[in-house]
Amino acid sequence: MSKFHIDCLLEYSVSQATEFIFQVEAAQHEWQHTLAEHVSITPAQLNIQHFERDQSSNRLIRISAAENSRVRLHYSAHVETNIPQRPLDAVENTIAQLPAESLFYLAPSRFCESDLLVNMAIRTFGNSPTGYQRVQAICDWIYNNINYESGSSNNTTSAKDILINRAGVCRDFAHLGIAICRALNIPARFVFGYMPFYKALPDFHAIFEVYLGQQWILFDATNMGTIDEFVRVGTGLDAKDVPFASLFGTAELIKIYPQITKL
Amino acid sequence: MSKFHIDCLLEYSVSQATEFIFQVEAAQHEWQHTLAEHVSITPAQLNIQHFERDQSSNRLIRISAAENSRVRLHYSAHVETNIPQRPLDAVENTIAQLPAESLFYLAPSRFCESDLLVNMAIRTFGNSPTGYQRVQAICDWIYNNINYESGSSNNTTSAKDILINRAGVCRDFAHLGIAICRALNIPARFVFGYMPFYKALPDFHAIFEVYLGQQWILFDATNMGTIDEFVRVGTGLDAKDVPFASLFGTAELIKIYPQITKL
Amino acid sequence: MSKFHIDCLLEYSVSQATEFIFQVEAAQHEWQHTLAEHVSITPAQLNIQHFERDQSSNRLIRISAAENSRVRLHYSAHVETNIPQRPLDAVENTIAQLPAESLFYLAPSRFCESDLLVNMAIRTFGNSPTGYQRVQAICDWIYNNINYESGSSNNTTSAKDILINRAGVCRDFAHLGIAICRALNIPARFVFGYMPFYKALPDFHAIFEVYLGQQWILFDATNMGTIDEFVRVGTGLDAKDVPFASLFGTAELIKIYPQITKL
């Protein structure tokens, strides 16, 4: 059991009327419990809506910002987490063994073109030990073969592109891990949230989770932090499915500071 | 109100143990009512599971087939449909007006790379009348610019590829329509089902639906049939999200005959 | 017979030592005759080299610029041209009829992926009248289907991309025309040079030429000027083969003004 304080600040300069959809709140999830939280948005909006994505633990906030305004979102929370010990002997399931709700995460998505990476995945990981060890081998391979470089990718960069560019950021590492797992018929999905970094500035972190044995297990190919210090925000198909912010209009990100402190 | 008889036959020659996930049953949907239906699968399976996708009206069947077997699925049904009259004056929503559950269908998916088609969409349809007329203009453009050709695409062909190849089949027409709509911030999703064709052999049909005004509206860029003679089976992000059959193993499709008759 | 005065100015701010290869001089070509020309480059360089590409009429200039310098190239010329009348009845050749030196221009190149556009080309132009009329139909199609938009493409944009984006500039129009022709087994190559524009600022212009009957014939899908007012500079596989300037180092283009005046 660990306790964390989250202090997340986002600030935008809005030049034309813009609709924002934010996802910054700690998820409702069995591995974590929010003791206290507070969202404040300025300017005081006429139209703030909180909502949840139907099938998941994702919590979202919609606001409409007027032109020539400055939007400032501040989220603070105390969260207690209890991520299960890593099940090093978790096995891969046959398709017949997979629960129905995990099947959805076998299909390719925009940024995880698993259907195009089947041959690569089988070639590279077909002879690995299966289960937990195979997914760890995938993470190790990504860590050893892809450079972590800020600015090396953009918001249309997919798993396929990462294999060409050989560089990316956390979301790209996650996309590639997901794509390879799905190509091997291991359900895999994108997870983002807060994680303390000891050698980098605070930022949202993207990792992935796979279904092995009878559970979802988090994996992080970036080795930027410690997985049991992760506080989950969003869970989905890929980064486009659960972005921390979607903007419809014209606004510029002025400040992003998603800080998390272990208590 | 229309009545239809569905008589759908699928047959596979299974060479190695194969898990099938079928989606052939008429959806539970407000526009249609299943009066009677029957699924028979041979050989009698030890392990037939019916399940539904959590958030949607999708109904699925899982079976495990042994090696060197022949799987035969027969689905017959009587379905009554009542698809609303086409609302020719339906308007586009601002993002703020869209219901939360429609937002999911604004994001790009594997086969509908709307994020890569934004400039194309604005260039080609930016000056169209908005709302229903714009989506109809998109369908007309696809119909006039893309050839319908069996065998011109495969199961990795995406909306982007269709613009290069200038040919496709119904799923490709739907993918392109969806991608263009999403690029214009119109929620759009993939729908497949049964539709009587008068000039083609019976087959599943793929179309798409968009959210305008306060409703989902079906569109078909292929002009192969009549939209109010459509019986819905699956609704999802794209063809990979709701395939009529997913196979994990080694099996060959021997027969596909999804017949529908208007009564 | 027409006479032109060319007055071309290029200026670069060089921050780190940079090697330039320029191609701005009127080509040695049977359809044109240079009456007088002058190249001046400042600062006076220690190392200016003029050279020609082996197999073609391309004339190039190499210079080495020091860091923190400003390079200014001025080319002026009087050129007389005599482009043959357009042979409206020129026929397509069988491969057996093509001269050996034209075969080189049947293969795909970096920006003209004709091998990927064979189906598109046959679908769209397979039933056109052949020969001159077919190539004109290709130009008309490009003109009607692709928007001319400054800034809509970049220096990695290929013919395939243009079909997705539906916009480009002159080099993109030429690349698409070339790719479609090669896909139909019509030898086609990239040509750039000077052409008076009546509705646009002076700039280099890119067009293409195809081998029909027993001659190369110029085509321009942009309709920005008059083909018999074209002064040829470079002829090659595509824009990367004959750029007006290649830079190896760090320099910024400050001014580009390739003016041509009909006398």
Next chain:
Amino acid sequence: MSKFHIDCLLEYSVSQATEFIFQVEAAQHEWQHTLAEHVSITPAQLNIQHFERDQSSNRLIRISAAENSRVRLHYSAHVETNIPQRPLDAVENTIAQLPAESLFYLAPSRFCESDLLVNMAIRTFGNSPTGYQRVQAICDWIYNNINYESGSSNNTTSAKDILINRAGVCRDFAHLGIAICRALNIPARFVFGYMPFYKALPDFHAIFEVYLGQQWILFDATNMGTIDEFVRVGTGLDAKDVPFASLFGTAELIKIYPQITKL
């Protein structure tokens, strides 16, 4: 000095009239000398043409085959080669040092998209020792990271695709080596010919050569044979520029047996 006997057989079943362009003859090149050679083609053709590509040592043969015929090409030769010792200390040139005729091989081509691999190349090889050692490091990387697998690629597969698929055949290994070298401003070109294989059936072999110091140097990332046992046939931009056979018509390759024996 080594001596080789070449015995190359190609056989095609021609269903519709087909024009063939073959390139199977040992090149005219300073490193090799053809002592004797013989080409026989059956059926005796009315129209066999030998020609050379203008700027290079490439020798080609064109024939026109009638429908429902069987074309059989047999090439035998005795060739003496004298490939220079490998210059392990060959240095990279600055652009200013490169001879004009090598500059052509810095640009991307259809199958070697060096412009898209600049970041990958700098990331992966930017800190290698330069010159010969860098190109060797590129070959080693390709050998260690790309699987040699017959049938893993096809005739539209490019260097970029190989990085995604992580498998290819000799032409793909060569394309990737060329693309990376060009991305690092090292002139590189495609070379194919005959090489004795000791663990594989006779086939044409594709390698590449780069310009270092004041010479072209052959490199082979496949390690399938010994570079000084190579007999050159074609030299060009990539495999599409110098194929061993181009077909225009409808014919099927029945037999390919390009045997070479060291004497």
